[in-house]
Amino acid sequence: MYKYDAVDKTIVSDRVEQFRGQVSRHLSGELSATDLAPLRLRNGLYMQIHAHMLRVSIPYGLVSSEQMRALAQVSRQYDKGYGHFTTRQNIQFNWPELADVPDILQDLSNVEMHAIQTSGNCIRNISSDHYAGVATDEIVDPRPYCEIIRQWSTLHPEFYWLPRKFKIAVTGATEDRAAVKFHDIGLEVVLNNAKQVGFRVYVGGGLGRTPVIGKVIKEFLPREDILSYCEAILRVYNLHGRRDNKYKARIKILVNAMGIDDFRDEVDAEWSHFKDGELKLHDIDFETMQAFFPKPAYDDLEAGDDRIAKWRDLDNRFKAWYDNNTVEHIQPGYRIVNISLKEHGVAPGDVTDAQMDAIAVIAEQYSFAEIRVTHEQNLVLADIREQDLLEVWKALDAERLATPNIGSVNDMICCPGLDFCSLANASSISVAKQINEKFDDFEKLYDIGEVKLKMSGCMNACGHHHVGHIGILGVDKKGEEWYQLTVGGDATNNAALGTHLGKAIAKDKVSDAIGDILDVYKDMRTGDERLLDTFRRVGIDPFKEKVYAEDV
Amino acid sequence: MSTTKTVANRAIKARSKGTPDRIQTDIFNAQAIIDQKIVENTIHHVAETEELSIADLPQGDISVPMNLWLDHKAELKIRDGVVAVQIAADEFPEDFSDEYSEIASIVLPMVSHVDGRSYSHAYKLRTRFNYKGEIRAIGDVKYDQLGFLSRSGCNAFELPEGESLETALKAFTEMSDVYQPSADGGALIFSRRRATH
Numbered sequence: 001m002y003k004y005d006a007v008d009k010t011i012v013s014d015r016v017e018q019f020r021g022q023v024s025r026h027l028s029g030e031l032s033a034t035d036l037a038p039l040r041l042r043n044g045l046y047m048q049i050h051a052h053m054l055r056v057s058i059p060y061g062l063v064s065s066e067q068m069r070a071l072a073q074v075s076r077q078y079d080k081g082y083g084h085f086t087t088r089q090n091i092q093f094n095w096p097e098l099a100d101v102p103d104i105l106q107d108l109s110n111v112e113m114h115a116i117q118t119s120g121n122c123i124r125n126i127s128s129d130h131y132a133g134v135a136t137d138e139i140v141d142p143r144p145y146c147e148i149i150r151q152w153s154t155l156h157p158e159f160y161w162l163p164r165k166f167k168i169a170v171t172g173a174t175e176d177r178a179a180v181k182f183h184d185i186g187l188e189v190v191l192n193n194a195k196q197v198g199f200r201v202y203v204g205g206g207l208g209r210t211p212v213i214g215k216v217i218k219e220f221l222p223r224e225d226i227l228s229y230c231e232a233i234l235r236v237y238n239l240h241g242r243r244d245n246k247y248k249a250r251i252k253i254l255v256n257a258m259g260i261d262d263f264r265d266e267v268d269a270e271w272s273h274f275k276d277g278e279l280k281l282h283d284i285d286f287e288t289m290q291a292f293f294p295k296p297a298y299d300d301l302e303a304g305d306d307r308i309a310k311w312r313d314l315d316n317r318f319k320a321w322y323d324n325n326t327v328e329h330i331q332p333g334y335r336i337v338n339i340s341l342k343e344h345g346v347a348p349g350d351v352t353d354a355q356m357d358a359i360a361v362i363a364e365q366y367s368f369a370e371i372r373v374t375h376e377q378n379l380v381l382a383d384i385r386e387q388d389l390l391e392v393w394k395a396l397d398a399e400r401l402a403t404p405n406i407g408s409v410n411d412m413i414c415c416p417g418l419d420f421c422s423l424a425n426a427s428s429i430s431v432a433k434q435i436n437e438k439f440d441d442f443e444k445l446y447d448i449g450e451v452k453l454k455m456s457g458c459m460n461a462c463g464h465h466h467v468g469h470i471g472i473l474g475v476d477k478k479g480e481e482w483y484q485l486t487v488g489g490d491a492t493n494n495a496a497l498g499t500h501l502g503k504a505i506a507k508d509k510v511s512d513a514i515g516d517i518l519d520v521y522k523d524m525r526t527g528d529e530r531l532l533d534t535f536r537r538v539g540i541d542p543f544k545e546k547v548y549a550e551d552v
Numbered sequence: 553m554s555t556t557k558t559v560a561n562r563a564i565k566a567r568s569k570g571t572p573d574r575i576q577t578d579i580f581n582a583q584a585i586i587d588q589k590i591v592e593n594t595i596h597h598v599a600e601t602e603e604l605s606i607a608d609l610p611q612g613d614i615s616v617p618m619n620l621w622l623d624h625k626a627e628l629k630i631r632d633g634v635v636a637v638q639i640a641a642d643e644f645p646e647d648f649s650d651e652y653s654e655i656a657s658i659v660l661p662m663v664s665h666v667d668g669r670s671y672s673h674a675y676k677l678r679t680r681f682n683y684k685g686e687i688r689a690i691g692d693v694k695y696d697q698l699g700f701l702s703r704s705g706c707n708a709f710e711l712p713e714g715e716s717l718e719t720a721l722k723a724f725t726e727m728s729d730v731y732q733p734s735a736d737g738g739a740l741i742f743s744r745r746r747a748t749h
Binding site: 284 | 740
């Protein structure tokens with residue numbers, strides 16, 4: 001993974017001292033809470049209902065065992081012994097004291113981590129494919145491009161006070177696991193006829209209050225131009241994005257107001273001034289960066305392992321885990337292991353300090369000391385030898401990290417909701433528990449197959465409900481928590497926003513409604529259809545009829 | 553016939569005045585930071601109102617709203633003292649770019665420091681229009697904005713009353729390295745690394 005050089009170290013450590021100064025001026029009364037707010041946000045520090053929340057950046061979701069241990073230590077020393085992995089592949093701590101935060105950031109800088117631009121109206125953490133480098137459908141490894149964009153966008157002086165937050169994602173595979181069409185800028189690797197690497201560029205996608213699927217602004221952007229082209233988009237947005245209404249300030253609103261063609265013309269006109277200037281990248285830049293993400297020192301193995309095959313037959317629990325939580329690897333004899341952070345009764349994405357330490361050890365023993373964070377709030381051990389799967393499973397199971405539910409209804413994405421977040425209208429975690437309790441029969445879950453269930457506690461959509469195969473949105477109706485359901489959303493290549501099912505549902509009826517939706521699916525599915533496929537074939541009406549049948 | 557009409561209409565299209573993005577009252581500060589030194593300030597910044605006329609201007613060094621400059625540049629050019637021109641967040645440097653050589657100072661009034669448009673204005677003034685004169689940020693500009701404003705091309709700053717200019721000088725040395733070029737002539741990190749290979 002990327003290793004800091006002297007420049008990176010200087011920037012991160014200067015930044016820690018700068019923030020230490022800001023906090024100290026605030027605590028001595030020199031800097032008002034109002035003036036501190038945007039500064040602390042740009043260091044990842046929010047003010048929530050009960051306390052501050054610190055969001056630490058995990059660039060494109062890649063974290064080493066050493067870093068994972070440091071995160072565990074932060075949670076132990078400065079927080080309540082747990083952390084929360086987010087849909088932007090970051091981690092949040094819910095209880096730090098303001099005065100401790102400079103020390104936390106200093107501790108993190110010792111393991112090459114920071115919280116720069118994890119919040120605020122600026123360019124946020126670059127997100128990517130959690131199977132980068134090991135996916136069987138990969139065209140080009142996206143991580144070097146992510147790191148190049150991360151460095152360019154870090155503390156960019158001109159784009160630090162944008163109209164609104166700005167998110168960039170990169171995918172290098174044919175199957176989009178990074179939801180690039182739902183980002184302010186989405187970059188999708190394409191090869192041209194000469195096999196040169198470039199990107200199809202999407203702009204103006206996003207979720208939140210006004211969900212929009214990104215539009216293609218450029219069919220093929222040569223890779224050497226990614227920084228200058230992003231800069232042109234950012235400058236047009238910085239100058240023309242709305243600032244009078246925060247709900248209309250994202251770039252998607254500007255792109256829709258101008259129309260994609262006029263927006264493209266404006267960006268091209270801006271780009272023409274500096275396209276071939278200092279921001280142009282050279283082949284050596286990509287090669288240097290790619291060297292930080294080498295192919296691990298894999299053993300020369302045959303695909304398949306007799307002992308593991310035998311254990312799959314012998315042990316139903318192991319088989320369920322193998323079938324659901326592991327994925328085919330590009331290297332023969334290896335598999336990708338997903339660590340489920342959706343254990344029954346635990347808030348999705350939460351991990352304890354002890355679990356983080358255990359994951360660090362397992363990764364060191366079996367997976368080249370690297371872990372990835374997924375945008376579905378799970379973790380990934382990317383390089384596990386098939387012959388080690390039984391031991392890895394046992395080690396994960398001992399830490400309650402082997403719930404065999406990846407991709408199922410139980411593997412839901414969920415924002416912190418009303419339990420922590422000052423924006424939320426409704427709780428998410430308790431509804432997640434309700435759903436977990438209703439669907440606790442794993443055999444039935446496996447029969448239902450892949451269902452992306454995504455839940456947000458308010459229309460800001462941190463839980464990405466618009467793109468859930470089933471989406472749940474918490475709303476406030478006269479002080480009561482109600483839930484709106486959608487069906488048919490999709491964050492991947494055939495991007496779609498979910499269709500509204502009907503009027504909002506009472507809190508205690510949410511899991512029943514989901515049960516109804518799944519019953520309709522089971523009745524109507526043909527062949528290997530997933531819920532999403534059945535919905536696309538039959539439409540919303542059969543689901544609606546069943547869920548609201550009692551009302552008639 | 554109709555084409556001519558459209559063009560004529562566009563040419564006389566009224567420029568908006570006194571928007572919320574313009575400073576609402578005149579600003580005068582006793583001191584400024586120029587080229588990282590604290591100096592006595594002489595410039596009085598005139599706020600834009602719908603009624604502002606050239607007869608209302610005070611004596612001495614002033615900065616005027618871009619609209620007043622565009623309407624009265626002949627009179628303003630023969631005035632004694634400094635006449636700086638303001639570019640508000642919702643205006644564009646392109647609007648009078650052919651006149652930069654005659655202007656000693658351009659003022660970027662910031663109604664709110666969270667509005668980043670002035671950073672792009674400063675960047676364009678330096679890199680695209682090759683403006684060599686003073687670029688001065690005024691209004692809601694404090695210590696914690698000076699570093700990035702400076703990188704984007706501003707070299708003069710006036711802070712609101714009550715802000716310590718001495719303390720704010722630290723802003724220019726807080727960050728000792730950068731990743732990307734801006735108006736400060738910095739190189740892209742990757743081209744620096746290229747040079748060492």
